[in-house]
Amino acid sequence: MLFNSLTFFLFFIVVFFSWIVSPIRYRWVILLAASLFFYGWEKPVYVILLILTILITYYSGIKMDLFKKGHVKKKIFLYLAIGTNLGILIIFKYLGFFTEIISQITGLFAFNTQFSPLKLILPIGISFYTFQSIGYSLDVYYGVRKSEKHLGYFALFVSFFPQILAGPIGRSTELLPQFHNPAVFSWTNIGYGLQRFIWGLFKKVVIADRLAVYVNDIYGNIADYQGSVLWLGTILYAFQLYADFSGYTDMAIGIARFFGYKLSENFNFPFISKNVTEFWRRWHISLSTWLRDYLFVPLQFSKKKWKKWATIYALFLTFVICGLWHGAKFTFVIFGVLQGLALAYEMFTRDQRQIWRKKINSYFYNFSSWVLTFTFTLVSFVFFRAENTADAFMLLQKQFTSFYDMKALKNFIIAAEGSRFIFSLILVCLFIVLDKFFVNTIHQQNKNQYTLNILSSVLIVIILLFGTFGKVDFIYFQF
Amino acid sequence: MKIIRHIFIALLTIIILYVGLMYFLKHIKYNGRPITYITNNYYGWKGGDTYEKFIEFFNSKSYDIVFVGSSRAYRGYSPFIFESSGYKSFNLGTSAQSIKNTYFVIKNYINKSNCKVLVVDVFAGSFKQSQLESSSDLIENLNNSKAAYDIAVNNKDIRAINMLTLRYLTNNDLPYFNKTDYIGKGYSVTNDSLSPAKRQIVIKNEKVIHEKFEIDKEQLDYFKKIVELCALKKIKVVFVYSPISYFYDYSVHAPFIKMIIPIMKSYNDHFYDFSKCNGINTLNHFYDDSHLNQKGVEVFNKVLIEQLERDHVILQNNESK
Numbered sequence: 176m177l178f179n180s181l182t183f184f185l186f187f188i189v190v191f192f193s194w195i196v197s198p199i200r201y202r203w204v205i206l207l208a209a210s211l212f213f214y215g216w217e218k219p220v221y222v223i224l225l226i227l228t229i230l231i232t233y234y235s236g237i238k239m240d241l242f243k244k245g246h247v248k249k250k251i252f253l254y255l256a257i258g259t260n261l262g263i264l265i266i267f268k269y270l271g272f273f274t275e276i277i278s279q280i281t282g283l284f285a286f287n288t289q290f291s292p293l294k295l296i297l298p299i300g301i302s303f304y305t306f307q308s309i310g311y312s313l314d315v316y317y318g319v320r321k322s323e324k325h326l327g328y329f330a331l332f333v334s335f336f337p338q339i340l341a342g343p344i345g346r347s348t349e350l351l352p353q354f355h356n357p358a359v360f361s362w363t364n365i366g367y368g369l370q371r372f373i374w375g376l377f378k379k380v381v382i383a384d385r386l387a388v389y390v391n392d393i394y395g396n397i398a399d400y401q402g403s404v405l406w407l408g409t410i411l412y413a414f415q416l417y418a419d420f421s422g423y424t425d426m427a428i429g430i431a432r433f434f435g436y437k438l439s440e441n442f443n444f445p446f447i448s449k450n451v452t453e454f455w456r457r458w459h460i461s462l463s464t465w466l467r468d469y470l471f472v473p474l475q476f477s478k479k480k481w482k483k484w485a486t487i488y489a490l491f492l493t494f495v496i497c498g499l500w501h502g503a504k505f506t507f508v509i510f511g512v513l514q515g516l517a518l519a520y521e522m523f524t525r526d527q528r529q530i531w532r533k534k535i536n537s538y539f540y541n542f543s544s545w546v547l548t549f550t551f552t553l554v555s556f557v558f559f560r561a562e563n564t565a566d567a568f569m570l571l572q573k574q575f576t577s578f579y580d581m582k583a584l585k586n587f588i589i590a591a592e593g594s595r596f597i598f599s600l601i602l603v604c605l606f607i608v609l610d611k612f613f614v615n616t617i618h619q620q621n622k623n624q625y626t627l628n629i630l631s632s633v634l635i636v637i638i639l640l641f642g643t644f645g646k647v648d649f650i651y652f653q654f
Numbered sequence: 655m656k657i658i659r660h661i662f663i664a665l666l667t668i669i670i671l672y673v674g675l676m677y678f679l680k681h682i683k684y685n686g687r688p689i690t691y692i693t694n695n696y697y698g699w700k701g702g703d704t705y706e707k708f709i710e711f712f713n714s715k716s717y718d719i720v721f722v723g724s725s726r727a728y729r730g731y732s733p734f735i736f737e738s739s740g741y742k743s744f745n746l747g748t749s750a751q752s753i754k755n756t757y758f759v760i761k762n763y764i765n766k767s768n769c770k771v772l773v774v775d776v777f778a779g780s781f782k783q784s785q786l787e788s789s790s791d792l793i794e795n796l797n798n799s800k801a802a803y804d805i806a807v808n809n810k811d812i813r814a815i816n817m818l819t820l821r822y823l824t825n826n827d828l829p830y831f832n833k834t835d836y837i838g839k840g841y842s843v844t845n846d847s848l849s850p851a852k853r854q855i856v857i858k859n860e861k862v863i864h865e866k867f868e869i870d871k872e873q874l875d876y877f878k879k880i881v882e883l884c885a886l887k888k889i890k891v892v893f894v895y896s897p898i899s900y901f902y903d904y905s906v907h908a909p910f911i912k913m914i915i916p917i918m919k920s921y922n923d924h925f926y927d928f929s930k931c932n933g934i935n936t937l938n939h940f941y942d943d944s945h946l947n948q949k950g951v952e953v954f955n956k957v958l959i960e961q962l963e964r965d966h967v968i969l970q971n972n973e974s975k
């Protein structure tokens with residue numbers, strides 16, 4: 176069920192009014208029932224998988240609380256929780272990928288063992304809710320929090336419908352306590368939620384889905400286009416991806432706020448980053464902080480004797496896993512490797528870059544850093560978007576050999592109905608200008624109520640008139 | 655009270671802004687046309703054969719046969735050929751006309767006094783095609799505001815409402831374009847044959863189209879509604895599957911026929927399957943993947959007239975049964 180669909184609108188109206196009229200103590204029941212219904216809307220059978228995850232993680236958490244840290248049984252229950260979550264993730268997301276690799280390797284050695292790779296349908300949102308559950312189990316194991324005793328609250332924590340399909344990945348220390356203190360109906364929350372939702376909807380239907388038409392055309396016909404057009408496609412894709420994913424996040428945060436819950440922020444204007452480290456502090460924040468806390472730090476700590484190399488090792492492995500988290504494809508592995516390499520480079524050259532910074536004009540240094548970071552981001556996004564590695568390398572090769580072909584660029588724009596293409600670029604510019612302004616204004620609700628009301632009304636009209644309104648899935652649903 | 659005032663002001667602001675921006679976009683011209691058309695690709699241009707044929711039909715009195723359907727209809731049934739056999743007819747087929755929109759055309763334009771026999775062109779594609787292209791064309795160009803309103807509202811899509819707003823804003827505008835192959839009575843003619851590249855595909859016996867048999871439930875419901883509406887209006891209706899080219903994936907044909915025959919039987923209506931019509935071949939009688947050229951139309955229409963006469967759906971000497 177897409178947030179930007181009539182079905183969701185009707186669903187939300189029913190859930191919200193049921194939530195309002197029900198007693199505060201039992202509002203979680205409405206939200207849990209709504210969340211399970213929402214998750215099972217497309218494929219009801221996957222609710223079983225979700226319930227299995229909830230029950231095993233919940234049970235393991237309760238049991239872990241009974242033993243001291245380091246106790247074998249505590250470890251066993253941790254492994255049970257992590258094993259269940261990872262097991263589900265591996266079976267549904269990676270088994271096909273691994274069997275394909277094995278099939279190719281056996282084929283290489285002419286073992287004549289022909290078997291077709293397993294292809295299971297990926298349950299939507301599986302990467303998000305399994306990571307959320309694993310995070311909870313680790314928090315309980317390390318004593319960051321006590322286990323959740325209320326099965327209903329815990330089930331809601333894992334399945335909360337605004338965030339289950341594409342995050343933000345909730346932390347047990349932030350989201351679970353909120354369910355213990357149910358919010359009451361508040362117009363302030365509704366105002367904030369509505370404005371945040373409108374902003375997300377604008378990003379999705381006016382920017383992301385509009386750009387998707389051009390990006391799909393370019394990435395679907397790489398062989399037919401010259402480097403200049405492919406650069407254009409990659410730049411547009413960067414904005415499409417950002418608008419799509421951050422749009423989803425804004426909508427999720429907005430919807431949760433209607434019920435009084437605060438979800439964590441996932442983006443902080445990533446394209447202004449001046450280095451890759453900063454980029455990951457601004458892009459998909461809930462995933463990068465999850466990876467930092469539950470993977471990078473333990474990995475680095477486990478090899479602390481290696482000193483600086485421990486960080487490199489942890490960084491590299493974390494980002495390969497980060498790449499794989501996005502999808503069971505070699506393109507995502509390369510994406511992760513590139514990020515790992517860039518971060519390792521930045522770590523090794525930190526002192527040297529500080530020296531340069533003092534020597535060079537600061538404006539020039541900052542601008543160059545931004546250009547390099549943005550270019551690197553674009554190059555890595557090629558692997559994020561391309562169907563396969565062959566396509567990605569062909570695209571990169573063309574990007575760096577025929578980037579100057581302005582005639583090809585002009586022809587593409589004419590073929591894409593030039594005036595409509597220019598209009599789309601104007602909307603992207605509006606998005607860039609409003610991005611920081613609108614979100615900052617929303618955060619200062621009381622001061623800017625009048626401006627916000629006007630701006631929200633203008634955005635609604637822009638959405639109605641310039642939205643593309645096709646049934647286009649959110650990009651991160653595939654992960 | 656404060657909240658109600660806020661909601662009221664917000665709604666009022668949205669309505670004023672919406673109409674204001676629409677009005678502004680309509681009045682700013684680019685290449686002589688409102689820039690509304692460049693903001694999104696779903697807006698249908700005012701003009702063309704749809705604009706002309708409904709005015710022409712509205713001004714006329716009565717027909718022996720009226721055809722409805724998609725481009726396969728307005729390019730596949732020539733009222734001029736039917737007229738030469740003594741049957742006054744008109745073609746109300748429009749671009750990508752979905753079954754649902756066919757229903758609204760029949761509801762608002764066809765009645766017992768202006769149509770003796772209604773021929774609905776059907777094929778698997780008309781049960782699954784996106785309504786937007788068809789709705790856009792009809793909302794902008796129908797001369798009956800009620801029909802345009804019906805189509806827009808029943809689309810359950812904000813884009814259709816935008817089109818309806820644009821329709822009211824361009825009400826007094828002259829059409830922005832004419833269709834050169836439109837020759838009147840709702841019929842568009844093409845004398846071309848297949849392109850050389852496509853001819854080669856046929857000659858080399860290579861297949862290029864692979865479709866999946868998909869039927870939209872809502873379109874199927876409207877198909878049944880068409881049958882019921884015609885019964886209610888006491889209009890004789892026949893459903894015709896016009897000839898298909900070599901490029902058509904025939905594997906979707908069998909399930910489609912299997913689906914449609916029981917419905918036809920239950921309503922006791924005629925269904926003619928001319929998908930493989932004697933005397934029609936792709937190389938000589940089609941100008942693209944799915945449309946007959948004039949030669950093909952001549953062959954097919956004669957066969958159809960003979961069949962309809964043989965079954966007494968229409969009677970010779972221009973006397974309908």
